[in-house]
Amino acid sequence: MKTALITSTGSVATDITIKSLRRMGFKIVGCNIYPKEWIVESCEVDVFYKVPPVADQENYLTTIHEICEKEEIDYVLPMIDYEIDLLNVNREWFEERDITLCISPKEALDIIRNKKILADFIEKECPGTQSIPTEMLRDIKELEWDFPVVCKPYNGRSSQGLRYIYNKEEWDEFVLTADKEVYIVEPFIEGPLVMVEIVRQDDPHKVVAMTRRELISTPHGCSTTVHVYKDEELEENSKILADKLNVLGDVNFEYILDKNGTYHFVECNPRFSAGCEFSCMAGYDYVENHMKCFMNKEIEDCHFKHNMIIARKYEEYITATDIDVEYGNTCH
Incomplete structure (x- = not known):
């Protein structure tokens, strides 16, 4: 049985990540800066660890290394951008121990994680994509x-x-x-946000793209209701961009659709997006196929079925009883 470490279990995409890894037969280890009982998904992994915040880089890395060695981790799935930033420049320790960081190559991330460099890259390399x-x-x-x-x-x-x-x-x-x-x-460009969820692998070369428009979203960009549909031109241009960037596995391209029907590229999320589960529900398991990219297995083809509206709801769980909680400020 292979073992995967999910960081930041409070990330919105953690739920679908756990579900897919379970179906694939993984042992799942999770970590978070908050106590286990404060995050539902922390209670759903096989083993949980409380870790320092990623801003405390040295202690964070030391703790992640200790978890990897103790739990014999095979794959690390960072769930937020700041973790990716840190791991991206600290790959050597993992590579020496045959632990796979499930993120795109450093050269791709160095472009993606700088919005100015990425905009200039698109303008030069991808004429079919309208950058801002x-x-x-x-x-x-x-x-x-x-x-x-x-x-x-x-x-x-x-x-x-x-x-x-x-x-x-x-x-x-x-x-x-x-x-x-x-x-x-x-x-400023006015219009709804449109996401294209991507999975790309090099050998054999395949790129899968699925489009969704956000109908309702939180102020921090977490969509709660989306419209999944097919836009062949947008998806083809997104595949070209994914190839030019040489991404590996799952990434998410964000666009603004203006009133004239033009898509304006906003940014790339180099990880599972908050709306990844929408794309999975629409018929393609992005988590499983992301993992296949790092397991030297061929990803599946995507066969679009039909347009659909998908909405999510919040659900309450009792994670602990008869427990005291120290005084502290509300976390945001």
């Missing part, structure tokens, strides 16, 4: 777009640090206070 003009705040002498404009960290996730600037007064204040080495600026 993107400038580093430090390079802007005079704003060339009308308000509102979008400002966000070049390496951000889950809308953290996202700002909409609506007038010159707000812009002047933002320029004075924001970190010019971190923030990028883009014109």
Whole structure:
């Protein structure tokens, strides 16, 4: 039996990841910064560990190494971008022990995790994909777009640090206070978010793409209701982009669909997206096929069935009884 480590068990995609790994016969180890009883999925793995936050890089890596050695981990599935960032530049320890990090190659991630570099890459390499003009705040002498404009960290996730600037007064204040080495600026494009879930492998070469439009979403970008449909041109261009980037396994491309029907590329999530389970429910197990990419097994073909609306609900679980909890602030 192979053993997989799922990091950040509180990630929205953890539920479908556990379900798929169970079907594949994996022993599942999970970890999180919160106590086991605080996260339902932490209670559903075979073995759970509480770990330091990834921001505490040295202690986080040490703890992950200890878990890998104690539990004889074969595959590591990082669930959030900041974990991927850290593991991406610390691959050697895992490679020396034949532990597979289930993430794209370093060269791909170095492009993907910098929104400015990625926008420039798409403009140069993928003429079929419409990127959004993107400038580093430090390079802007005079704003060339009308308000509102979008400002966000070049390496951000889950809308953290996202700002909409609506007038010159707000812009002047933002320029004075924001970190010019971190923030990028883009014109605002109105329209719904559209996701293309991708799985790609090199040998044999295959790329699978499925499209969904977000109908209802939380402020932090977690969709609760989506419309799954087929757009052959968008999916073909997304496959080309996946090939150019040389991604491996599952990634998620995010677009804005404007009122004229043009898709504008926003960013790439180099992991299971929060809406990954929607695509799985639509007929293609992205988690299983992601794993096949790292197990030297051929991924399955995807046969689109029909358009559908899929919605998720929240469900409550009792994870512990007769237990005391220390005083502390609410976690967000």
